[in-house]
Each structure stands twice: as C-alpha cells, then as structure tokens.
Amino acid sequence: MRTMFHVKHPGANRKGALTALTAAFLLSGCVSFGAKPPSQLLTLDAAQKVPSGASRVAGGGRTLIVADPDAPKMLDTVRVPVQLGPTSVAYVTKVQWADTPRHLFRRLLAETISATTDRVVLDSGQFSGDGGQRLSGELVAFGLDAASNNAVVTYDAVLTTPNGVALARQRFTASQPVGGKIEAGTIGAPINVAANKVAADVAAWAAAVKD
Known part of the structure; x- marks a missing residue:
C-alpha cells in the first residue's frame, strides 16, 4: 500500500496570514469608532459678571440657592433643537x-443674580443645608423656532423658603x-442674548420677592 502525504509549501502559512490581515484591515475601514465631533461647541x-475680587457676606436671609432647572428630554441633551411645528422638532x-x-x-x-442683586448665591450641591431661599424651576424652551426664525428661551421659575414653601412662581x-x-x-449669539434677557428678568424678580 502506498501512503500519500500532502506537503504544504512553507510560504503558505505566511500567505494565509497576510490575506487574513488584509481582510481585517479592509473591514476596519467600514467600522465607525464613534461619531464625528461637531465643528462647533x-x-x-x-x-x-461679578467683578474679580468682589466679596459679599451672607446675612439677613439674603442667601439664595440656585438649583439646576428640570428640562424635558428634548432639551436635556447637548444637541440644539429647532421647533419646526407644534409636533415636530429637528436638531441643528x-x-x-x-x-x-x-x-x-x-x-x-x-452669575447674573450675583452681579445685579445683593443676594449671595450658593450652589445647591455644596450648600444644601443653608437657610436661604431656593430658586428652582423648569427650562421649557431653549433653542430655535423655525416659523419666526427666532431663538427662544423660556424658564418657569419657582422661589421657595428653606422649608420648601412656595413664595412665588x-x-x-x-x-x-x-x-x-x-x-x-x-445660532449661538441669539440664544445667548435671549438667555441673558431671561436671566436678568429672573434676577430682578428674585430680588424683589420677600419671605
């Protein structure tokens, strides 16, 4: 009986490995490793703004804790929304x-309240036990309106006592x-202008509301 042996050429392993490596390289060109970064932030x-070096002593119940506002999912994102109609939204x-x-x-x-009123503004994350008033609320609109071609910012403000009793809304x-x-x-500049207008109005209102 004759036994047959198949002898593989020494270069075959190298050729196969090279082919596999080439295929993997070509495939990698079709795989995305993350979204393309935006051209602008x-x-x-x-x-x-509060002048550099300015100091203020808290007292007389004039401290104010400013909390992050709530926001709907449409706004709780880094994308900039455009209201196309009553039920339609896109992003820039x-x-x-x-x-x-x-x-x-x-x-x-x-920053605006600190710069324009006598209130001492505190961060809710650092001074949650302070006895001053608390400013919270909801950011209802913060983006663009396609129909009017305007930037629009809307904020529902709520001012409460340290015990959570609402003083004004x-x-x-x-x-x-x-x-x-x-x-x-x-879009950046007009949204910034609208946001500053709202912040200035809220600052004047918060300064006028008494316990």
Whole structure:
C-alpha cells in the first residue's frame, strides 16, 4: 500500500496570514469608532459678571440657592433643537452645546443674580443645608423656532423658603432674531442674548420677592 502525504509549501502559512490581515484591515475601514465631533461647541456668556475680587457676606436671609432647572428630554441633551411645528422638532447639525442647557443656564442665572442683586448665591450641591431661599424651576424652551426664525428661551421659575414653601412662581420668556439661515454659525449669539434677557428678568424678580 502506498501512503500519500500532502506537503504544504512553507510560504503558505505566511500567505494565509497576510490575506487574513488584509481582510481585517479592509473591514476596519467600514467600522465607525464613534461619531464625528461637531465643528462647533456653544456655551453661554453672562452679560453681567461679578467683578474679580468682589466679596459679599451672607446675612439677613439674603442667601439664595440656585438649583439646576428640570428640562424635558428634548432639551436635556447637548444637541440644539429647532421647533419646526407644534409636533415636530429637528436638531441643528455640526454644532453642540459644551454642556447640557440646564447646567449652562443655571450658571448663567447664578452669575447674573450675583452681579445685579445683593443676594449671595450658593450652589445647591455644596450648600444644601443653608437657610436661604431656593430658586428652582423648569427650562421649557431653549433653542430655535423655525416659523419666526427666532431663538427662544423660556424658564418657569419657582422661589421657595428653606422649608420648601412656595413664595412665588412666574414664567419668563425672551426671543431674539437669528438674522439669517438657522445653521451652526448663526445660532449661538441669539440664544445667548435671549438667555441673558431671561436671566436678568429672573434676577430682578428674585430680588424683589420677600419671605
């Protein structure tokens, strides 16, 4: 009986490995390892700022804890919404917020109130046991309205005592024309203007409400 042996050429293993490596490389070109970063990041800039080195002593019940506002899922994102109609929303491409709008707006509120009133503003995460009033609420609108071509910011503010008793509630809203096509390069400034208008109105209101 004759026994037959199949002898593999020494270069076959190297050739097979090279073919597999090439296939893996080509396949990797079709795989996305994360979304493409936006061309722009937006933030808010307070029109009224606390001067460097300014100090203020809390007393007389004038401390105010400013909490992050609540926000619907449509706004609790770094994407910038455009209201196309009563039941239709889209998002502006190639641009995002540097943080979620509710966090950015809280910082804007705190800076504006500190700069324009005698209130000593505290962070709820650091001074939850303080005996001052508390400002909370909901960010109802924070984006663009396609029909009017305006940036729109709406905030439902609630001022409460340290014990949680409501002192006052009011809705504040402001709009600012975009001044061109709604796109990444045109929307940041008008939203910032509208947000500052609302923050200034809330600051004046909070300063006037008494226990």
